Amino acid sequence: MKRVVITGAGTVNALGMDVPTTQEAMRAGRCAIGELDIRDADRLAIRIGAQVRGYDEAAHFNRQQIVLFDRYTQFALLAAAEAVAQSGLTFGDDLAARSGVVLGTSGGGLNTQDENYRAVYQEGKNRVHPFVVPRLMNNAAAAHLSMEWNLRGPSFTVATACASSNHAIGQAMALIRAGQADVMLTGGSEAMLCFGGVKAWEGLRVMSRDTCRPFCATRSGMVQGEGAGIFVLEEYDHARKRGADMLAEVAGCAMTSDASDIVMPSRQGAERAMEGALRDAGMARDEVAYINAHGTGTAANDKTECAAVAHVFGPQADRLMISSTKSMHGHCIGGTGAIELLACLMALREGVVAPTVNWQERDPDCALDIVPNEARRARISACLSNAFAFGGMNAVLALRAV
Template sequence: MISAGGLTLADSWHSVREGRWLLQPASAGYAETAQLLVAEIRGFDPDAHFERREVTTLDPVAQFAVIAAREAVAMAGIDLAQTPPERTRCIVGSGAGGERTHDDASRKVYGEGAARLHPMTVPRIMLSGAASQVALDQKIMGGVFAVSSACASAAHAVGQAFADIRAGVVDVALAGGSESCLSHGCMKAWQALHILSDTGCRPFSLGRRGLVLGEGAAMFVLEAYDVAAARGADILAELIGFGMSCDAGSITAPNAGGMARAIGSALGDAQITADAVDHVNAHGTGTQANDVTECAALRLVFGDRLPHIPVTANKSVLGHALGASGAFELAMSMMSLREQVLPCTAHFESPDPACPIDCIPHASRDAEVTTILSNSFAFGGLNAALLVQRV
């Protein structure tokens, strides 16, 4: 994992567990967006990870995905060369793809009248670029593709890899999400929606003012449980269920019923009841509409038990990394299971009667948890839910 919280999974987890304030003014270089708060990766040097010729061919979205995939493979202790090529898979979710390159190319063409662009502009921009670059780096020769379903992209990517492993289609998969969306143009577009916060991201808190954009990548190595166990892998968690749904109602407005259907599908897929869920890692964007709607969806699923289920929102620390956010939150859920610590919803100010949940305000807490629900809900009414269990 690489995020505003740090350049590794351990660093990102530490930032989330401690509820750190990571938000700073954007460094995109334009006065109109310079004052927007973002969860930007700081201290990242591409030259420390790639040769100079490689940097010119990889948009940051691909750089982040490759770096996260390298860490995942190293942690898994797996030699992908020992797997038959046709039995491997790579799926990377991204909402915007090579947005930094796209923004820069548009500025050169329309703003500066450039006669030509860098010959690698298209490979850098294309949504499948991150998946392709991970495949090149890790020599994955089976099915490789991108998933783009806005803020549910990474959850859908992991869910598809999960299904492929379980169906016996492949033996090992690299899946997750990557986003590098902090360009001037992208931030102006989100600003036009009037949902960017100027005071930080405070999910479920009364007076919250919206979301804060973030960036980075998180990638996972997925294998059948018995295969991973047989080779002595250090298994972080067991993925037990995946569900998705579409509201088919509005391109922007969330719907509690659609969210609840996705969660219900994940529970059905895992063959467990809602009573088995110990903790919820919420989509929790910090917008007025999403937080209230997600709480209503959780009420539909958990009923009167909801106030007793701790719910956290990692976007309060890491920002909203759009297509990568589901991967961020799944990674944090796995670390919660591993360390038996529930991260707080950071920077919380006061309870909102419209969000009657235990959002773990102010400080993280120790807790015994076995099963965690991770939610991802996207524009277009695209909903995804993943269930992970302690090993």
């Protein structure tokens, strides 16, 4: 079975417009959650989010492109450009045929939907732009990534709510392992911070009105974010022969379904996903020093996830570090796992574990080392990245230092 490594990373999120800025913000424990600057925010009960602020689409794309690209597609293209540049790859005919895209998203072009529902139902217009469907479809970003870099191999979109990115990365890894591709662009992108997107989440009554405090006794709910994380995954020998800088090895992945409830998480489903990722990677429990948690800041997730970690790792759970960077960049839904993977790369490459910020008070049901408020220096050779979604769809990645 072929090995798979990461040779490029890129991002756009509330913490930064690139990987170095984002990781510096993670090291500093900066929280990017603030008041939403969107149309009709005054009609919302929840008026905070981790928004990509000061973003000017005209600074990155021409008018013809803006007509075609929803905000989530724009984020994906910008993050992919950074990742491909870092990888040093150029996709000529032979490599192009053996390269593809697997991208995660939950809402797809939600801003486009929001704008055009307004136009038809609120403003009474009887026509919309002919590119509305190509702009809002969930596979739009994956399609534009394939066209931008001439990627002619397997390309598709995964939509499994908050686990979309991890599922996408796992599928990209599997394609390379199976010999169906040498290189894959993968990760996720989401831009749900529009009136309809926030209003829909309000209905679930799981949203915080102040900030995100995962694993804290005074938690008040989750906070939405937006952004993209894109990675170049490459077959190990292909990367080694060209002397590529390998950021980490994607050593294993497991996907499970709770098959129990549409919104309430299952401890057993999370456990099976973590155990499966360890098994797939051939990784012993005592190798793992850090887990980037799903950590939404809801009681249902935090307590279930901590119980699952404690059960999987047993007495070794006490020495584990587990943190949720959603406390800084918000819950980016289909893009969140990809953005959180940057914290795993920072831990493996730099020996810096990103903190769980905004933490105030110990929760006895979350009695693990959640790295509160300040980043920590530690030697990390292996880690897990958890993603647990509505629908009971779980995906866990296991990574090793190279």
